[in-house]
Amino acid sequence: MTATDHRREAERIYVFVQHLGRRLRDIDQAFGISPRRFSALAGLAFDGPTSVGELAAFERVKRPSMTRLVQDMERDGLIQRRPDPTDGRGVRIRITPRGRALVEQVRQRKIALVADFLAQLNPETLSAVKVSFDALRPLGRVPPE
Amino acid sequence: MTATDHRREAERIYVFVQHLGRRLRDIDQAFGISPRRFSALAGLAFDGPTSVGELAAFERVKRPSMTRLVQDMERDGLIQRRPDPTDGRGVRIRITPRGRALVEQVRQRKIALVADFLAQLNPETLSAVKVSFDALRPLGRVPPE
DNA sequence: TATTGTTATACTCTATAACTATA
């Protein structure tokens, strides 16, 4: 395998990601949630309570923008804000049952989009898919800032 | 392979896409181009001239929004607009050399992000990756509206 | 002094509605 082969394959991967990403955003829209909101809410659903600053960093957004996003989501009953018991300046943000239900709905729809496609692949291809995404997972991880 | 297996694998795929998508958008930002602009410009670079309406549909944006985007990109010298010779109402949009150069720069950086990762995988895993993305490509295609 | 979160304000992006020109 040459570097040129890697680049050719790399291009197919990134183009796939951009295209499937668009279809996933269509699903967000169908549920009336912005991609950013879904992303932040999903983070809260799976990683538990966090702060405005942490959420902002993870979402690549400035803190005032996250303050606003969090205010809107609290108004809509998707999250709750509470003072941080260990730091008087801080705020702990947690997802509400309603927020969790919304994340779950959207998530299931996204999973279904992909799973329905996988269902028509043969077993050998499916094994390759499993091996691939096991190996590729770290590529999605965020760099250390 | 059961439906449950498919769903588990599907989730990993969609999460990977959302995460790598975020890193790819970081690259757009590093080049001072919005993800939407890069996407539209890349479409023009690879599919040739098109119209405002087609671009809008592909980008999932309303026509007035695309008119604006196209105006801004023309002002910045990334594209050119010409009247459609076969339809007096229409406009043909083509990318300029400068626009193409920008797309190419961003594209190479994105490819490098992925290719550098691929370079550390073993040959068997790389074969699996190739098989997988061959098979998955149609999943990125847009549905017929 | 530095940090967390917020408010005030401006800018970008997108949408809806209304308009022009052509089919």
Next chain:
DNA sequence: TATAGTTATAGAGTATAACAATA
């Protein structure tokens, strides 16, 4: 009448700068 594109206008979303409270 319908369609392609535009203009006018309003509504999200995000950023920078300045501020309050706490560390």
